[in-house]
Amino acid sequence: MKKSLIVFFVGALVLAMSFSVIASIPSDYVVSPYPVGTIGETLLSAQISDPRTFNTHIAKETSSTDIIYRFLTSFTQYDPHTAELVPSLAKGWDFSDDGLEWTFYLREGVKWSDGTPLTAYDAEFTFDVIYDESVPTSSRDILQVAGQYLDYEVIDEYTFRLYLPEPFAPLLNSMPMIVPKHALYDAWEAGMYNETWGVNTPPSQIIGSDAFMLGGYRPGERVVLLRNPNYWHVNEEGETLPYINRWIMQIVESQEAQSLAFEAGQTHVSPVMPADYARYRMNERNWDMTVYNLGPTFSTLFVVMNQNPRGPHFEEEPYKYEWFTDLNFRRAMAHAMDKDTMIDQLYDGLASPQWTPVSAPNDFFLNPDVPRYEYDLDKSREYLEASGFTWDAQGRLFDADGNRVSFIMTTNAGNVVREGAGNIIQADLQELGMDVTFTPVDFNLLVNQLVSEFEWDVIIIGLTGGLEPHSGRNVWHSSGNLHMWNPVQSEPATDWEARVDEIFDEAATVLDPQERQALYYEWQEIIAEQVPLIYTVVQDSIIAMRNTVKNADPTIVGGWYHNIESLFISR
Amino acid sequence: MRTYVIRRILQMIPLLIGISMISFFVLNLSPGDFLAQIEMNPDISSAVIAQMRAEFGLDQPVWVQYFNWLKEVMQLNFGYSFAYRIPVTDLIGGRILNTFRLSLAATILTWVVAIPIGVHAAINRYTVRDNILTFFTFFGISIPNFFFGLIILYFLARYGLFNLPVGGMTSWYHEELSFMGRMWDYIRHLIPPTIVLATSGMAGLMRQMRGQMMDAMGQDYVRTARSKGLSDRVVIYKHALRNAINPLITIFGFSISALLSGAAITEIVFSYPGLGNMLLTAVRQKDLYVAMAGLLMGSALLILGNLLADILLAITDPRIRYN
Numbered sequence: 001m002k003k004s005l006i007v008f009f010v011g012a013l014v015l016a017m018s019f020s021v022i023a024s025i026p027s028d029y030v031v032s033p034y035p036v037g038t039i040g041e042t043l044l045s046a047q048i049s050d051p052r053t054f055n056t057h058i059a060k061e062t063s064s065t066d067i068i069y070r071f072l073t074s075f076t077q078y079d080p081h082t083a084e085l086v087p088s089l090a091k092g093w094d095f096s097d098d099g100l101e102w103t104f105y106l107r108e109g110v111k112w113s114d115g116t117p118l119t120a121y122d123a124e125f126t127f128d129v130i131y132d133e134s135v136p137t138s139s140r141d142i143l144q145v146a147g148q149y150l151d152y153e154v155i156d157e158y159t160f161r162l163y164l165p166e167p168f169a170p171l172l173n174s175m176p177m178i179v180p181k182h183a184l185y186d187a188w189e190a191g192m193y194n195e196t197w198g199v200n201t202p203p204s205q206i207i208g209s210d211a212f213m214l215g216g217y218r219p220g221e222r223v224v225l226l227r228n229p230n231y232w233h234v235n236e237e238g239e240t241l242p243y244i245n246r247w248i249m250q251i252v253e254s255q256e257a258q259s260l261a262f263e264a265g266q267t268h269v270s271p272v273m274p275a276d277y278a279r280y281r282m283n284e285r286n287w288d289m290t291v292y293n294l295g296p297t298f299s300t301l302f303v304v305m306n307q308n309p310r311g312p313h314f315e316e317e318p319y320k321y322e323w324f325t326d327l328n329f330r331r332a333m334a335h336a337m338d339k340d341t342m343i344d345q346l347y348d349g350l351a352s353p354q355w356t357p358v359s360a361p362n363d364f365f366l367n368p369d370v371p372r373y374e375y376d377l378d379k380s381r382e383y384l385e386a387s388g389f390t391w392d393a394q395g396r397l398f399d400a401d402g403n404r405v406s407f408i409m410t411t412n413a414g415n416v417v418r419e420g421a422g423n424i425i426q427a428d429l430q431e432l433g434m435d436v437t438f439t440p441v442d443f444n445l446l447v448n449q450l451v452s453e454f455e456w457d458v459i460i461i462g463l464t465g466g467l468e469p470h471s472g473r474n475v476w477h478s479s480g481n482l483h484m485w486n487p488v489q490s491e492p493a494t495d496w497e498a499r500v501d502e503i504f505d506e507a508a509t510v511l512d513p514q515e516r517q518a519l520y521y522e523w524q525e526i527i528a529e530q531v532p533l534i535y536t537v538v539q540d541s542i543i544a545m546r547n548t549v550k551n552a553d554p555t556i557v558g559g560w561y562h563n564i565e566s567l568f569i570s571r
Numbered sequence: 572m573r574t575y576v577i578r579r580i581l582q583m584i585p586l587l588i589g590i591s592m593i594s595f596f597v598l599n600l601s602p603g604d605f606l607a608q609i610e611m612n613p614d615i616s617s618a619v620i621a622q623m624r625a626e627f628g629l630d631q632p633v634w635v636q637y638f639n640w641l642k643e644v645m646q647l648n649f650g651y652s653f654a655y656r657i658p659v660t661d662l663i664g665g666r667i668l669n670t671f672r673l674s675l676a677a678t679i680l681t682w683v684v685a686i687p688i689g690v691h692a693a694i695n696r697y698t699v700r701d702n703i704l705t706f707f708t709f710f711g712i713s714i715p716n717f718f719f720g721l722i723i724l725y726f727l728a729r730y731g732l733f734n735l736p737v738g739g740m741t742s743w744y745h746e747e748l749s750f751m752g753r754m755w756d757y758i759r760h761l762i763p764p765t766i767v768l769a770t771s772g773m774a775g776l777m778r779q780m781r782g783q784m785m786d787a788m789g790q791d792y793v794r795t796a797r798s799k800g801l802s803d804r805v806v807i808y809k810h811a812l813r814n815a816i817n818p819l820i821t822i823f824g825f826s827i828s829a830l831l832s833g834a835a836i837t838e839i840v841f842s843y844p845g846l847g848n849m850l851l852t853a854v855r856q857k858d859l860y861v862a863m864a865g866l867l868m869g870s871a872l873l874i875l876g877n878l879l880a881d882i883l884l885a886i887t888d889p890r891i892r893y894n
Contacts, residue, residue: 042743044743052654052655052656053655053656058656060609060612060615061609133622136619136622136623136626137619138612138614138615138616138619140619141614141615141616141618141619142614194656195656195657198655198656198657199655199657200657200661218741218844219662219665219666219844220666220669220740220842220843220844220845220848220849221739221740221741221844222743248743250739250743250842251842251844252738252739252842253839253842253848254839254840254842256721256724257721257724257737257738257840257841257842260724260725260727260728260737260738261728261737261738263728263729264727264728264731264737266736266737442601442602442603443603443607443608444601444602444603444604444607444608444857445601445602445603447603447607447608447610447611448602448603448607450611451610461611463611471614474614474616481610481616481617482611
């Protein structure tokens with residue numbers, strides 16, 4: 001009797017204590033689904049180059065955003081496993097039936113790293129800055145619907161509403177990083193916004209809302225992130241996350257040196273180059289680490305032919321323009337892509353073929369049934385014959401008018417993978433009797449040709465894709481400046497380009513995911529049939545993590561750091 | 572002598588303006604500007620790019636850009652970096668010291684090793700020892716810095732030689748160390764890149780020294796000194812060496828200009844936060860004002876180094892007089 005009474009009291013006490021802990025935590029805080037860990041320790045990683053700025057609206061390169069996105073958050077984020085858009089700073093949202101009014105409900109009790117509450121006024125300020133035309137931010141283009149800026153309104157401290165001129169499906173995808181009004185308003189008022197939060201700003205003035213905050217920066221050496229004591233994620237026991245006290249990103253400017261630093265035990269995590277993969281796998285036990293092959297990345301590598309009638313060299317060589325606009329010629333080229341050799345030689349087998357503009361990890365929008373052009377030089381010859389191309393006794397290819405098929409193929413010099421792909425493609429095209437000169441040129445020169453000079457024949461280049469097809473509008477809409485084969489057209493030159501324009505305009509306004517999927521499926525079919533871009537191969541993303549880092553759960557969408565708040569280091 | 576030095580320094584001004592003009596126009600001759608890098612980004616519209624171009628003044632004719640820049644430089648304002656949006660002086664300041672430290676260590680090591688070896692090889696010419704020393708210095712000059720650097724890094728990572736770090740300038744726990752600990756931390760990180768840099772310069776210098784020394788040893792005054800009965804030591808160090816070292820002083824002057832720019836590749840391999848590395852990126856990205864500041868600094872050092880060499884020559888060789 002006595003014993004059970006003590007057990008009862010102790011039980012009640014424990015229960016009461018745990019309640020008191022939980023009671024002090026705002027109910028909108030996120031509870032980590034990962035096992036409970038211990039607070040402390042330093043996480044070491046490497047990144048390839050210096051941040052240029054800590055100002056999210058000025059940042060134009062991943063070396064800056066890789067750090068900024070570790071201390072700022074947005075209303076929404078991608079689920080690292082399913083790639084769906086899920087709540088982040090906003091605990092939820094709803095929209096009116098006509099899709100013109102979107103209301104976001106912010107989590108209550110969320111604080112900036114300096115302890116100031118994060119409210120809808122911060123969201124309002126963020127939109128003020130984005131729509132300020134003196135700030136050179138790409139968010140302003142993304143947050144324009146039907147050519148107009150959105151109206152926005154603070155309903156109350158934790159409710160923020162957007163008014164759209166017409167429905168806009170990629171809206172949730174386009175939500176910007178929310179910036180702190182209390183830290184930036186004065187600079188913005190003074191017209192100094194573009195110069196604030198530069199790399200020379202004292203770290204203590206840079207305020208964040210994510211698991212970490214900026215602790216220090218030594219140019220060319222390292223960025224130090226410190227645990228945000230006011231973070232709004234907790235573990236099951238009610239402890240504020242993250243577990244890791246300090247995250248040090250060392251700047252190591254070559255992949256070889258990054259790899260060696262990992263090998264020497266100077267980092268906890270490292271990307272693995274395909275050439276190193278086998279050696280890493282062999283040493284998994286020796287180095288007490290695990291190698292994760294996350295599958296194909298979002299990057300692309302493709303061949304594009306100049307179909308722009310404004311190309312100045314087409315005046316002297318009009319037949320080149322005829323070839324590149326000839327569908328049979330493009331399909332013949334597509335059948336000449338030896339993807340297996342590319343995968344083996346460029347990526348040591350750690351890559352896969354790509355057939356559509358949608359990146360492989362984007363399951364929802366990826367159309368698996370588009371026409372494919374397998375490597376088959378006989379098929380290429382059939383297509384060429386169908387358009388009246390002929391071969392002479394030496395196997396040299398001539399078009400129907402007797403012009404030798406001869407052109408220049410280029411890419412940006414210094415990119416080993418693209419140069420390698422160029423050599424493989426050149427060999428196959430020569431096998432077909434084409435006279436291909438492959439000359440890589442400086443990146444700036446290449447870009448100049450693509451966007452303003454138009455004096456090129458064939459280019460091998462790549463773009464980084466994402467989860468939202470609409471973000472490729474600049475490439476696919478015939479008015480886009482990255483519509484590489486014939487950019488910035490006033491009227492679409494072909495019927496299929498007109499249809500692609502329609503699809504992109506329509507899919508942006510349709511809110512039903514299934515309808516959007518059907519539209520983007522059609523777009524991928526058109527592109528696969530018309531082959532304006534010939535997709536080649538996409539490499540796998542491989543990373544290695546030390547086994548001392550617990551709760552590791554890397555995914556292709558979220559990377560290894562999507563659950564950084566739940567990672568902890570065991571000694 | 573003093574008027575000569577003042578005249579030389581005054582001559583620097585038109586020379587530097589000429590150099591800056593040529594560099595500025597040559598940098599602008601190659602196609603594309605700083606913004607070409609982001610034109611391939613599908614997220615950034617041409618409107619934002621045009622806005623940035625106007626903000627940076629890149630939409631104006633090159634000569635207008637040049638004179639605006641020159642006017643600012645005359646007031647010692649080196650402009651803003653396009654990439655970082657901070658003053659060029661802020662960007663370069665810290666890195667000058669880093670590179671200077673590395674280059675100075677390498678230069679000292681090069682000279683301290685190469686000169687005695689050169690003298691030694693000249694005195695013992697065509698012996699086995701001479702051949703071995705020659706072989707090793709040639710090994711240093713023929714192996715590219717980046718490759719030698721990677722080999723050293725590989726051995727450091729694989730076998731943890733002497734517990735030296737794999738690249739960087741300081742350890743991540745640098746701030747927590749005591750003062751002496753911090754100094755040792757700097758030195759530890761300097762050792763591998765210094766070895767790589769120094770070996771590449773050693774061979775040339777050692778061959779120069781050996782050649783000059785051999786010439787000097789064959790001169791009449793050496794024979795005279797020997798026949799006077801002077802000891803070998805006095806003959807070699809007092810008579811031959813002092814005459815043989817003249818051309819090396821000129822080389823020394825030139826090596827001053829390389830102090831801030833000669834280490835770029837080694838810096839990249841060892842992730843060393845130096846100036847060369849940053850200037851290389853600036854030239855490639857066409858971050859115009861950063862690149863210009865670097866070029867001007869390199870030119871000024873070259874001119875000053877030459878002047879210094881000329882003055883040193885006048886001091887060591889009484890036959891040289893400037894009037």
